[in-house]
Amino acid sequence: MPGPHDAAGIKMLLHDRNEIPRVHALGQAIPPGAHVFVGVKIVEVSNLPPPHGTCQDKTLEYEDVYSTEACQLDCLTKRAAAVCGCRSLFMPEKDGFPPICTLDEFYGCLHDVLDTFPTISEKLCDCPVPCKFRLYETDISYASTSAYSLNKFLNEDDKKNLSRKVLEGAEVTSRYEETQFSKVQYLYSQMINDIEIVRKRVLVNLKEIVNEALIGVNERYQEIKDHYIWKEYLYRYQAYILQKNFMRPRDAYEERTFHIVALGYAEYIMTIESRIRELANKNFTDGPTRQLWYEDTSDLLKNRERIIEIALINFTSLVEAYDTGIQIFNYKFFSTPRSHNIPAAPKLLIKESRVHNSYARKYGKRFGTYLQRTITILKFCQKLLDDAYFHTTLDEGNMTECRETFRYLMRNWVFARSVFYFDTINWPLKQIEDRQQRFDTQWNELKTMFANLNQSLTSLKTDIQLFEKNTFENIEVTRDSVEAYLNDTLTKLHISEIFTSVTFQQLLTKFDIFFQQIRSREKSLYDWLSQMQNDAYGIFKVIVLDEDSWEYYNFTGRTDYLGNISDIEGNLIENYTSVAESMQFSVCVNGSDSVLLSTLQDFVDEMTSYKDSLKIDSSFIKDNFLQVDIFYRQMSYEEIHQQEAYGMFSLWCDIGGTMGLFLGASFLSVVEIVDFILTHTTYQKKENKDQTKKQFL
Incomplete structure (x- = not known):
């Protein structure tokens, strides 16, 4: 219709x-x-x-x-x-x-x-x-x-x-x-426009943004890497200084004197006591032997006293080095000049080792005190030796004091030495090693964030290339098919097969997943970059706030490490913000993928509707076909003739009726009378004629 x-x-x-x-x-x-x-x-x-x-x-x-x-x-x-x-x-x-x-x-x-x-x-x-x-x-x-x-x-x-x-x-x-064809034309023009926008924003702009982000991330990483390498070297240098210039003297003193101070102290004091008692024995009258014993025992006491005096001097040297942070030895660390040793030494940390806890404070003093008291008790023992030799007398109380005091002092000195070594001598190195370990841990976290960023950006760059080669080019092939249809070289059925195929649905899925991954990666990249910034700030914070290294920073001209941490943080935020701005992929895409996807989906809907309209089934027949049976209701037809409303026949009928009404006879009777008259007259004439003929004959 x-x-x-x-x-x-x-x-x-x-x-x-x-x-x-x-x-x-x-x-x-x-x-x-x-x-x-x-x-x-x-x-x-x-x-x-x-x-x-x-x-x-x-x-x-x-x-x-x-x-x-x-x-x-x-x-x-x-x-x-x-x-x-x-x-x-x-x-x-x-x-x-x-x-x-x-x-x-x-x-x-x-x-x-x-x-x-x-x-x-x-x-x-x-x-x-x-x-x-x-x-x-x-x-x-x-x-x-x-x-x-x-x-x-x-x-x-x-x-x-x-x-x-x-x-x-x-x-x-x-x-x-016109409606159908113009709709395809409209969708085609829309698709051309949307494809061109996606090409410009993804295949051109997004590539540039990813490259800029890669460059920016690598620049930030290389920048902080240089700082890390320098500081990590300094940590190793400081650990070397502590080991060689501070702890190595302790080891030397230990080898020379410290290990002898309490060596066999129990047997030693018992030997001294035994000899004093022998010399005090009045039955021991052998003069030369007594003199030999006296001199030998006196030498034992003086030798131990001398060893302890040297140990006390060595201890004083160690304490002075740790109190001042001035090294004892002067070893060279690789190619670093020895002149760097003093400014590079962690003086504050070394000084702090003497007072950082109660053990360091207490036993650092007791180390020397016990040595001094030992010298005193050895002198006291020497007096007892002199009395026993010269006067053959021995005060048991004094002997007990000599023996027990010496044993007490040696026993406690050994403990004090152990505590002094652990809480004072070894403590700075442990702190430096802990600092370096924490520094390396933070650096490893930063390296992990950088590796994630670099790998993700590189992978995204590859994905864009694959998207262009596989997905985008196939979409352009589909666009060319629509153009071929509009130019009358392909049928609409052909392009409907393309748009409704499983392959095209997979193409749309790949297209959608690609842009979802871009947005998802953008969030991950922001998180990783933020964490990398925090790690970089943490590394700078460790470097800048390390007071033990300030002298060396100034000595080596690294004045940038002597600045205000707030200023450094501000510069760091500015640098990382510029990198973050270069990773605004969603701003670059700006929803162009959704627009193109919507246009392609409109094409799919249009072609699906068209293809569905070609299905030949019972619904199609009911919607598009009808059956008409035309037949004659009866094997005859009707004729309608139009006649005059009043004719001659009707006139004679009316005359006859009127005569019948007035004469009492019908019009037919009149006709019969006329017919009788005429018939009778004709018969009479014929009869007369016949008679005349007979007469003539």
């Missing part, structure tokens, strides 16, 4: 083949999916011409058979020829006249003629009813198409043939139906 109608189905009109059909006005609507039975009855009408009727069979100029519709069309054609000198396509012509109007003639003249003709046709045209015409009266009944009919209709041969015809029709419709 084309034209102003928006219904589905057909309009049917049964008419005489010589008549112009007025389907729009008189047609009967039949919907699809219906089985329609049309019963037909033929009626022939004969009208009276003037003076009794108004029918007339006129001769028309452009039509061979007269009808009212033909007459009006003939009149319109003559009007158009007279006014415009041309006609429209639907108007008749004779020997090529009038010719068909051009567009200028149509809109300049014929258009007004067509608009005004309905209002003046009654005056302008004389189109009476024809004297004879035929009508087709219809009686319509409806039924739904049965499943049996559908199955019968959908046999393989018919379905194959129908599919071919439907496809041919759909292809034509898709090109000549």
Whole structure:
């Protein structure tokens, strides 16, 4: 039902083949999916011409058979020829006249003629009813198409043939139906624009952004790496200084004196006591032997006293070195000049080792105190030796004090020495090693963050290249297919197969996943970069706030490490912010992927709808086909003749009736009397004639 109608189905009109059909006005609507039975009855009408009727069979100029519709069309054609000198396509012509109007003639003249003709046709045209015409009266009944009919209709041969015809029709419709074709054109232009935007933002701008981010991240890493290498070297240098210039003297003193101070102290004091007692024994009268024993024992006491005095001197040297942070030895660390040893030494840490806890404070003092007291008790023991030798006397109380005090002092000195070594001598090195370990841990965290950043950016760069080669180029191939359809080199079915294929759905999925990964990576990259910034700040903080290294920073000209940590943090934030700004992938993409994906999905929906419209099934048959059975209701037809309302026969009937009313006889009786008179008169004449003839004979 084309034209102003928006219904589905057909309009049917049964008419005489010589008549112009007025389907729009008189047609009967039949919907699809219906089985329609049309019963037909033929009626022939004969009208009276003037003076009794108004029918007339006129001769028309452009039509061979007269009808009212033909007459009006003939009149319109003559009007158009007279006014415009041309006609429209639907108007008749004779020997090529009038010719068909051009567009200028149509809109300049014929258009007004067509608009005004309905209002003046009654005056302008004389189109009476024809004297004879035929009508087709219809009686319509409806039924739904049965499943049996559908199955019968959908046999393989018919379905194959129908599919071919439907496809041919759909292809034509898709090109000549302006709405359908313009929609594909619109989607195609939109796709071209969206693809170009994605190309510019992803394949050009995003590549540049990733490269800039890679450069920025590597610059930040190399920058902090240089600082780490320098500081890590300093930590190792300081550990070397502690080991060689501070702890190595302790080891030397230990080898020389410290290990002898309490060596066999219990046996030693018992030997001293035994000899003193022997010398104090009055029965020991051998003068030379007594003198030998005295001198030997005195040497033992003086030697141990001398060893302890040297140990005390060595201890004092160690304490002075740790109290001042001035090294004892001066070893060289690789190629670093020895002049760097004093400024590089962690003086504050070394000094702190003497007082950092109660053990260091207490036993650092007791180390020397015990040695001094030992010297005193050895002198006391020497006095006891002198009394025993010279006076052969021995005070048991003094002997006990000598023995027990010496043993007490040695026993406690050994413990004090152990604590002094651990909490004072070894402590700075342990702190430096701990600092270096924490520094290395922080550096390893930064390296991990950098490795993640570098690997992710490199991988993203590779993914963009793969996206361009695989996904994006395939989308462009699809775009070229649509262009080929618009240029009439591919069918719509072909591109619908492309858009509805599993391969294209996978392509859209890859497209979507790629941009999801970009946004996901952007978040991960921001987190890693933020952590890398924190680690870099932590490394700078360790370097700048390391007071033990300030002297060496100044000595080596690294004044940048002597600045304010807040200023360094500000510069660090500024540098990393510029890198973070270069990784704003979502800002670069700016939703262009969603726009293109939406356009491609619109294409998929459009092509899916088109492809679905080509499916030949029971629903398609019900929506697009109907069955019409037309038959005669009876094997006869009806004739309608128009007659005069009052003729001669009616006049005689009225005369006869009137005579019968007034004379008491009918009109037939009068006729009979006249017939009798005439018959009788004729018979008499014949009889007289016969008699005359006989007489003559």
